[in-house]
Each structure stands twice: as C-alpha cells, then as structure tokens.
Amino acid sequence: MPSNPPDDLDALREKIIGLGERSLHKSYYPELQDRLSELERFRTLLDQTYDAIFLIQADTGIPVDINASARVCLGYTRKELLATPFTDLLSPEHRAGFTGFIRKIGEHPTETRHTCIASLISREGREIPMEITARSVTFDDRQYLVVIARDITDRILAERELKIKESALESSTNGILIADLDGVVMYANRSFALMFGYGEGRTLARKNIREFFANPAVGEDLPGCLLDDHAIVQETVGLRNNGSMFHIQVSGSIVQNDAGQPLCVMLIVMDISERVITEQMKRETYAQLGKNIEQFAVLGDHIRNPLQVIVGYAGMIDDPLAGKILDQSRQIDELITRLDRGWVESANVRLFLRKHGDGAEVSAEWAIRTSTTTKDES
Numbered sequence: 001m002p003s004n005p006p007d008d009l010d011a012l013r014e015k016i017i018g019l020g021e022r023s024l025h026k027s028y029y030p031e032l033q034d035r036l037s038e039l040e041r042f043r044t045l046l047d048q049t050y051d052a053i054f055l056i057q058a059d060t061g062i063p064v065d066i067n068a069s070a071r072v073c074l075g076y077t078r079k080e081l082l083a084t085p086f087t088d089l090l091s092p093e094h095r096a097g098f099t100g101f102i103r104k105i106g107e108h109p110t111e112t113r114h115t116c117i118a119s120l121i122s123r124e125g126r127e128i129p130m131e132i133t134a135r136s137v138t139f140d141d142r143q144y145l146v147v148i149a150r151d152i153t154d155r156i157l158a159e160r161e162l163k164i165k166e167s168a169l170e171s172s173t174n175g176i177l178i179a180d181l182d183g184v185v186m187y188a189n190r191s192f193a194l195m196f197g198y199g200e201g202r203t204l205a206r207k208n209i210r211e212f213f214a215n216p217a218v219g220e221d222l223p224g225c226l227l228d229d230h231a232i233v234q235e236t237v238g239l240r241n242n243g244s245m246f247h248i249q250v251s252g253s254i255v256q257n258d259a260g261q262p263l264c265v266m267l268i269v270m271d272i273s274e275r276v277i278t279e280q281m282k283r284e285t286y287a288q289l290g291k292n293i294e295q296f297a298v299l300g301d302h303i304r305n306p307l308q309v310i311v312g313y314a315g316m317i318d319d320p321l322a323g324k325i326l327d328q329s330r331q332i333d334e335l336i337t338r339l340d341r342g343w344v345e346s347a348n349v350r351l352f353l354r355k356h357g358d359g360a361e362v363s364a365e366w367a368i369r370t371s372t373t374t375k376d377e378s
Helices: 006-016 024-048 068-074 078-082 092-107 153-171 190-195 216-229 273-316 320-345 347-356 360-377
Strands: 052-057 063-066 114-121 127-139 142-151 175-179 185-188 231-239 245-256 262-271
Touching: 024 068, 052 068, 063 078, 068 078, 068 114, 068 142, 092 114, 092 127, 127 153, 175 190, 190 262, 216 231, 216 245, 216 262, 245 273, 273 320
Parallel strands: none
Antiparallel strands: 052 063, 052 142, 114 127, 127 142, 175 185, 175 262, 231 245, 245 262
C-alpha cells in the first residue's frame, strides 16, 4: 500500500522471491530436495535388485510402475510393460490360477503376503518360471498390488537334479547309508533297510552305524579311518535287526564341501554272503580235487608194484603165453601212466588248479613225479 513504509515493501518483495527470513521457499525447498534424493536412491536400489517388481492397479491389472529388472528379465521396454495387463505376461496355463490368486488377496488384504508359482512370457516367447509374491497396498484411497517376481529357473533345475540323485540312491540295489562324522545315521536307502532287516530307511534315523556290525568296534572306528584315508573297502560281518549275522563288503568315503571340509560319511554296503559261501565251496572242492589226483597217483603206484612182479615172473617162463602176458602188462602200465598225467595235464583241470589251487596242483604234480620216478626206477 502507498501508505506503507518503503522498508515494508522491500521485506515483502524479498519474501515473495524467497530471500526473506520467513520465506516459504527457504523453508520447504531443502526438505523437498532431500525427499527427491531419497526417492532417487530408493529407485536406484529397486533397479539394482535381481527380482522383477511391478506396482499394479488392482482394478485394471495394468502396471503403473516397474523396476529395471522387470524390463531386463522379460525383454520389453518400459512403455510396453506399462501398457500391458499383468495377466497377459503370464503363460496361458497360469492365467486362471493367477486370477484366483488375485481374488484371494482381495479377500484377505490384511495378510502380509501371498505367494504362488507361475511362468512369465518373455518377448522371445520363452517361459520363465517365477516365484511370485504379492501384497495389497493403498495409496490415496486407491488399491494397488505390489508384485515381486523371482526367476527360479536355477532352483527348479537344482531340485530336479537333486530329485534324480535321490531316486538313484533309492533305486540302487546296494545299501547306501549317510551318517554324520560321529556315526549317527542321517539317511539310509530302502536297499540298506531291507538288507539289515528294517522296514524303511526312515526307521534308521538317529541310529549309530556301530549297530549294523557284528563287531561294534568296526563301526566305531569307521569315521576315524575315513577321515584319515578318505576312502576304504573292506569285508566284514554285518548284524541284522533280528540278531543274525551275514558277510558284507563296505565301501566308505568322506563327503566334502567345496572348501574340502568333511561334511558326512557315506557307506555303500553289499551282501556278499552268497559269494563267500561259493568261494568256500570252491576252495573245498579244489582241495578235494587235489587230494583225489594225489590218491589216483598213489593208486597207480599200488597197481604198478604187483604188475612189475607179474612182468618179472612172465620173463622167466619159457612159454609162448608169456609174451602175451608181457604185452598186456605193458598196456596196463601205459594206461596207468596216461591216467596219472591226464588228470594234471588236462587243460581244464590244470586251469582250475592254477587259478584256485590252494596247493592242489603242487600236490598233484608232486604225486605224479613221485609215481613216475618210482616207475622209471622199477
């Protein structure tokens, strides 16, 4: 006003242009700058996360904001994603399920979050399996959905590989047991449980491996031996749940992490009872075969002794029949010699004796040489 002093006009002008002590511009501009900087930092943080983040209008299903990871993951531009309903990004077989998922969120908006598994379609048409977490939020009396989609391709592959390995362990005909470094059972496959007379592998959890050996000291020493040698193969005697014993072969090793630190003990167990019994029968059979050959050689000597007497007497008889006696005696001696050598020199017998001998071949050879020497001396 013209009546105001000139100083008041200057103060008013400074206040309007933001230079006065009580300027509104001075009061709120720094705070606004701080808020903008904070929002920019938060936007940068969201763009750097690996997860794809969508802010979606609940009533239309159209995103109103996305982070950079959503664009990179799906291959669309920001403009394209903001113009596309979120359900159109889902694979056709998951759209109906996601609609029900959204309905569930609407019915329970106060719950912290809802999670489902669905696939998103990239620009190239590739299906990307996602773990989708969503929650309902309200801004300015309008409802939105915050959707966070995490690519779980690697996790699915890892789970599939783990499932294959688990199935391989379960289908193995050998007993497989995994225990901690103190010998406490962590896992046993079905073959191991059946081998030791238990119903299922789960029933063996928390047992100690020493309970599966006739000599508990063998089981107690196994973890320490494996830690020292990292791998062992040995034959011992196992103990079934009913107390019966049987022969087993145990192959053990230490499972290590990437840093080479021991994690647990793995044992592979084979029931070798049939093999042990068969080998015992073979040893007994080959030993008996050697004795039989020796007895045949000795029996040949017993036959030759009276045969030499007959030949001696026949040589002193001046009679035409004496020649026939000598001729038949020589044929008998030749047959005995062929029997002696045939038992050892037969290809099959010699092969068996050499492979499984236990002294049978040496004994038979000694018997043949003895009988031959006796024959020659005679």
